[in-house]
Amino acid sequence: MSxxxxxxxxxxxxxxxxxxxxGILQREVARVHAVDDVSFHISKGETLGLVGESGCGKSTLxxxxxxxxxxxxxxxxxxxxxxxxxGTRGLRSLRREMQMIFQDPYASLNPRKRVGSIxxxxxxxxxxxxxxxRKRRVQxxxxxxxxxxxxYNRFPHEFSGGQRQRIGVARALALRPKLIIADEPVSAxxxxxxxxxxxxxxxxxxxxxxxxxxxAHDLGVVRxxxxxxxxxxxxxxxxxSPAEELYQRPIMPYTEALLSAVPIPxxxxxxxxxxxxxxxxxxxPIDPPSGCRFHPRCRYxxxxxxxxxxxxxxxxxxxxxxxxxxxxxxxxxxxxxxAAESPESAPADATPTEPAGKExxxxxxxxxx
Amino acid sequence: xxxxxxxxKDLKVQFATEDGVVNAVDGVSFTLDRGQVLGxxxxxxxGKSVTAMTMLGLTRGVNxxxxxxxxxxxxxxxxxxxxxxQSIRGNEIAMIFQDPMTSMNPxxxxxxxxxxxxxxxxxxxxxxxxxxRGVELLRAVGIPNPESRVDDYPHQFSGGMRQRAMIxxxxxxxxxILIADEPTTALDVTIQAQIIELIGRLKVxxxxxxxxxTHDLGVVAxxxxxIMVMYAGRVVEMGTKRQIFYDPQHPYTWxxxxxxxxxxxxxxxxxxxxxxxxxxxxxxxxxxxxxPRCPHAFEKCWEEPALENRVEExxxxxxxxxxxxAKRTVRDxxxxxxxxxx
Numbered sequence: 153m154s155x156x157x158x159x160x161x162x163x164x165x166x167x168x169x170x171x172x173x174x175g176i177l178q179r180e181v182a183r184v185h186a187v188d189d190v191s192f193h194i195s196k197g198e199t200l201g202l203v204g205e206s207g208c209g210k211s212t213l214x215x216x217x218x219x220x221x222x223x224x225x226x227x228x229x230x231x232x233x234x235x236x237x238x239g240t241r242g243l244r245s246l247r248r249e250m251q252m253i254f255q256d257p258y259a260s261l262n263p264r265k266r267v268g269s270i271x272x273x274x275x276x277x278x279x280x281x282x283x284x285x286r287k288r289r290v291q292x293x294x295x296x297x298x299x300x301x302x303x304y305n306r307f308p309h310e311f312s313g314g315q316r317q318r319i320g321v322a323r324a325l326a327l328r329p330k331l332i333i334a335d336e337p338v339s340a341x342x343x344x345x346x347x348x349x350x351x352x353x354x355x356x357x358x359x360x361x362x363x364x365x366x367x368a369h370d371l372g373v374v375r376x377x378x379x380x381x382x383x384x385x386x387x388x389x390x391x392x393s394p395a396e397e398l399y400q401r402p403i404m405p406y407t408e409a410l411l412s413a414v415p416i417p418x419x420x421x422x423x424x425x426x427x428x429x430x431x432x433x434x435x436x437p438i439d440p441p442s443g444c445r446f447h448p449r450c451r452y453x454x455x456x457x458x459x460x461x462x463x464x465x466x467x468x469x470x471x472x473x474x475x476x477x478x479x480x481x482x483x484x485x486x487x488x489x490x491a492a493e494s495p496e497s498a499p500a501d502a503t504p505t506e507p508a509g510k511e512x513x514x515x516x517x518x519x520x521x
Numbered sequence: 522x523x524x525x526x527x528x529x530k531d532l533k534v535q536f537a538t539e540d541g542v543v544n545a546v547d548g549v550s551f552t553l554d555r556g557q558v559l560g561x562x563x564x565x566x567x568g569k570s571v572t573a574m575t576m577l578g579l580t581r582g583v584n585x586x587x588x589x590x591x592x593x594x595x596x597x598x599x600x601x602x603x604x605x606x607q608s609i610r611g612n613e614i615a616m617i618f619q620d621p622m623t624s625m626n627p628x629x630x631x632x633x634x635x636x637x638x639x640x641x642x643x644x645x646x647x648x649x650x651x652x653x654r655g656v657e658l659l660r661a662v663g664i665p666n667p668e669s670r671v672d673d674y675p676h677q678f679s680g681g682m683r684q685r686a687m688i689x690x691x692x693x694x695x696x697x698i699l700i701a702d703e704p705t706t707a708l709d710v711t712i713q714a715q716i717i718e719l720i721g722r723l724k725v726x727x728x729x730x731x732x733x734x735t736h737d738l739g740v741v742a743x744x745x746x747x748i749m750v751m752y753a754g755r756v757v758e759m760g761t762k763r764q765i766f767y768d769p770q771h772p773y774t775w776x777x778x779x780x781x782x783x784x785x786x787x788x789x790x791x792x793x794x795x796x797x798x799x800x801x802x803x804x805x806x807x808x809x810x811x812x813p814r815c816p817h818a819f820e821k822c823w824e825e826p827a828l829e830n831r832v833e834e835x836x837x838x839x840x841x842x843x844x845x846x847a848k849r850t851v852r853d854x855x856x857x858x859x860x861x862x863x
Contacts, residue, residue, distance in 0.1 A: 205709040206680070312798050313565075342564040342736060347780035347794035354791070369709060372782035376792060399784060413714040415739025416785050417778065419762050422742045429718055430711045432665075433679040 158232040159193035160331055160363050161217065166190045166226035168209070168216050172438065185437045186212040188387035189226070191464075194331070199357065199364040201378030201395065203371060203410070205434050209387040210367045214333045217365065218250050219243055230331075248278060251324040255336035257316035261308040267294070267319055268304040274326045293322040296359075298352060314345035321352065325360070333365045338373060350376060371414050375399060383407050386437055386445040393470040401479040403472035406446045444475065452476045465489070523554040526697055526730050527576075532589035532599075534568075534575050536582075541803040545571040545580075547754040548589075553698065558724055558731040560745030560762075562738060562777070566799055568754040569734045573700045575599070577614060578606040593698075612642040615691035619703035621683035625675040631686050632656075632671035638693045658689040661726075662719060681712035688719065692727060699723065700732045705740060717743050738777060742766060747836075750774050753800050753810040756828055760837035770831065770839035770848055772815050775855040786857075793855060809842070817843060817851055 168187040171180040186209045194200045204210045215221045217228055219235065228236050235246060251274075254260035261270055272290045275281060281289060291301035297318040308316055317337060324332050334353065338346040354377065356362060368374050374381055374395075381398045383391040383406065391404040402408045409428045416422045430449050435441055441448050447457040456475050464473040467480055467488045477485065534546040546568040553559055561569045574580045576591050576598055591598040593614070598606065610616075618624040626634060635658060636651035646654075652671065659667035662685040675683055684704060691699055701720065705713040721744045724731055733745060741748055741762070748765040750758040750773065758771040769775055779793035797814040800806050806813050808823040815822070821842045830838045831845075841848070 205711060314798060342799075343738075343780050344564060344776060344795035345798070347782075347792035348796075350782070351791055351794055370782075371710070372784055375784065375788060376782040396788065410710060411784065413710040414784055415713070415717070415737065415743050417738040417742045417766070417781055417783065418785060419742045419766050421785050422739075427714065429714050431715075433681055433712065434709075 157196070159229075160196045160231060161365075162193040162227075162229040162232075163213075163217065164191050164227040164229070166213070166216065166228065167224045168212050168221060169224045182438050185387045185440055187216060188440075190384075190387075190389045191226075192382060192389065192392060194363055194365060196330075196363055197357075197361055198379040199366055199377050201374035201381040202365060202367045202384065203369060203374050203381060204384035205369065205410075207386075207434055207437065208384040209437070210384050211335050213384070214252070214335050214365060214367050218252055218333055219246070220252075244278075247274075248327045249329050250331040250333065251327065251329040253317075253320050253324050253332060253334040253337045256340050257313050257320055258340075260320055261316055263308055265307075266304070267306050267308065267311075270308070270319060271322045271326055274323065278327060280327075289326070290322075293325055296325065296356070297322045298348075312345075313341055314348060317341060317345075317349050318352070321349070321356070325356065328360065329362070331363045331365065333367070335367045336369070337366075339368060339370065346373070353377065371399075371411060383410070386434060386440050388445055388473065389464065389471075390446065390474070391470075391472045392464075393472070397470055401470070403467060403470060403477045403479055404446075404474045405450050405452050405476070405478060407472075408478060409449075444473070452478075523556055525552060525554050526593065527553040528590075528592040529572075529576070530590040530592070532572065532575065532591065533587065534571055534580060535586040536580075537584040537586070538803070543802045544754050544805065545802060546575065549751070549754075549756055550589075551749055551756070551759065553730045553732065555697070555730055556724060556728055557747065558720075558733060558745045560741035560748045561732065561734045561751060562736065562741055562748060563751035564736060564799055566753075566802065567751040568802075569751050570702055572751075573616070573702055573732060573734055576700070577610050577616060578603065579616075608642070611638045611691070611696075612694045613696055614698040614700065615694070615696040616700040616702065617684070617687050617691050617704050620707050621680055621687055622707070624687060625683060627675050630672050630674055631659075631678065634675075635659075635671075635686070635690050635693055638690055642694050654693070655689075658693060659686065661692070662686070662689045663715070664689075681708055681715060684708060684712075684716055685719070688716075688723075692723065692729075695727055696729055698730050698732065700734070702734045703736070704733070706735070706737070713740070720744060738766075738781060750777070753805060754802060755810060755840065756838075757811065757841075758839040759828070760834070760839075764834060764837040768834070768837070769852065769856065770837070770845075771811075771841050772817050772843070772852070772855070773811050774839075775852045776814075779855045779857065789857075809840070816855075817847075 166187055167189055170184040170186055172182045174181045190213060202210045216223050223236055227234060238246060268290055271293055272286050275286045275289060291304055294301050294303055299315060299318055338349050341349060366377050378395045381393060381395050382389055385406050391407050402411055409430045412428045432449055435448060443459045444457040444462050447453045462473045462475045464471050465488045467484050529549060529551050532546055532549045536543045536545055549572055563569045571580055587599050632652055632655045635655040639651045639654055640646050656667045656671050659671060664670050664682060664685055678686060705716050717740060720731060723729060735741060745762050748762055749756055752773050758774050776795040780795060782792060795814050800810060808825050812818045812822045826840050826842045828838050828840045
């Protein structure tokens with residue numbers, strides 16, 4: 153998916169650390185490495201799926217891109233323009249271009265506001281149209297997302313979870329943004345409703361030429377909507393590939409394990425396949441393991457994994473960070489080694505970010521949540 | 522023939538609310554044998570949790586009305602007094618709840634919470650014995666360093682570990698029946714896989730029967746023996762795992778099977794979806810409760826069908842008017858995930 157035009161979003165070496173403060177002086181004692189040196193781009197009109205377990209930094213990444221969080225380091229480019237340090241005023245006009253859909257349809261709508269103002273407020277804030285025009289636009293939006301214009305004066309509590317999520321989608325669409333960041337938009341919904349929302353998002357993308365960053369932990373859902381998929385683990389992007397290819401040919405062992413953990417709703421297939429059960433939990437992002445962050449849970453782990461962080465290597469359009477890549481022929485590995493200078497694998501050169509002497513710190517130190 | 526542990530007969534649960542009477546469970550019957558895993562599948566509000574909680578008397582209240590029987594070892598759990606139930610709960614029948622974050626008390630150590638259940642049901646067990654058993658249980662569910670972990674507080678455990686600790690707690694008294702209400706929903710897939718494996722192992726090692734409540738058909742495909750599909754407080758289809766997955770009879774089951782984005786199949790262009798939303802339990806549609814959302818509904822569906830056993834397939838029952846041949850011709854498109862509701 154390489155296009156010659158500027159990508160809609162480009163993220164370069166993005167880092168987001170959260171300080172942990174202690175004592176009366178509130179001194180910083182440690183940092184949560186939520187997003188740690190991540191680079192990628194999203195082209196116009198595509199859907200980039202972002203998967204990983206809870207705590208891997210996928211939501212933080214999404215929120216940092218819309219600048220709900222201030223990045224610690226790195227650059228975010230939107231249509232070629234650097235928005236990493238854009239001020240409040242700049243942000244406001246930026247929000248017309250990028251919007252978010254949140255996970256929890258119960259918590260993301262103000263229970264004291266009517267649907268009309270929930271969807272219409274973005275228009276009001278940006279001074280778009282007269283009052284009656286705004287009302288017409290909101291009613292139109294309600295129809296677009298499959299609700300009825302009569303719902304204009306209702307309150308969120310009068311709707312079911314799926315309908316609320318439709319309201320959330322209408323609100324995100326109100327300003328006709330170019331980019332929508334959907335953070336687990338269907339994980340709180342029942343399966344039958346989930347597929348309704350997924351189909352809706354797909355229709356809207358075709359109709360309004362939207363670009364999505366689709367964050368989810370469900371690999372089935374992500375495969376269904378995405379053109380390309382990025383896998384994150386402990387703040388690092390460990391694999392990025394065209395959607396179908398990720399499922400046919402995972403290169404990073406973590407991806408392989410994730411895929412094998414997804415339950416298959418077919419008893420015979422479920423019984424027949426080999427399942428890689430990862431032991432332990434995700435280590436703490438406060439003090440991530442040295443070398444490859446996945447090594448304490450990896451079944452292919454060797455000494456090199458403990459010491460050297462694997463660079464994100466380009467295997468002909470399929471990026472993966474692993475010392476023991478799966479499903480890669482010798483030829484491909486050689487060619488990948490030679491072509492280390494492609495734009496996406498650029499962070500590869502900057503690898504030794506991890507200061508030496510940091511100790512591996514497996515399972516024992518979990519943080520809550 | 523395995524020992525029959527539980528027999529639920531025509532269970533009905535109603536709650537009186539300000540808006541009217543909620544028919545949460547409406548005529549549910551099933552049996553459970555030792556060593557069996559029963560999967561109860563359905564969307565939120567289908568009555569699956571209420572069914573399970575009622576068995577343990579957890580839905581009792583001034584506004585609740587019960588009908589039917591829950592026979593367990595010659596006693597009807599619905600009729601038992603609170604004291605009698607107390608001696609069964611956590612002892613002979615134990616439950617694991619969905620959210621491992623909120624189902625433990627944050628101010629007590631994990632070990633103390635396990636010991637509480639042990640000592641409540643075993644007179645004469647002292648603190649040391651209870652603690653030792655707690656360590657043993659934590660080890661059995663795969664918690665590393667159980668000797669030191671037993672003194673941790675719940676917040677020091679990750680989500681997956683907390684769910685393991687909950688399972689350890691539920692297993693403390695070797696229950697005959699383990700009820701797991703969405704035990705993996707709040708967990709990541711990798712952790713979910715660990716928990717599924719654990720529950721499967723328990724069935725063998727502890728020889729308990731398991732009732733697994735979930736909305737995830739993938740999870741039941743892994744470990745259930747018998748599956749009960751619920752919709753709007755009723756059982757709409759029930760059968761063995763193979764019958765439900767390979768020969769489903771009810772359009773709702775087809776819809777559920779079709780709406781999962783599947784990794785084992787080529788990517789579909791559009792996902793099948795069941796149009797509309799589940800009915801309000803206060804104001805149920807006339808006739809078949811699934812009729813308003815069913816693409817195959819016809820005149821007869823204005824009358825409610827009974828849960829009928831299929832003559833040619835023993836143990837497989839469903840609640841649908843469609844003739845068997847008609848089902849065979851219309852269902853394949855739905856199950857394969859094509860959105861061609863007509």
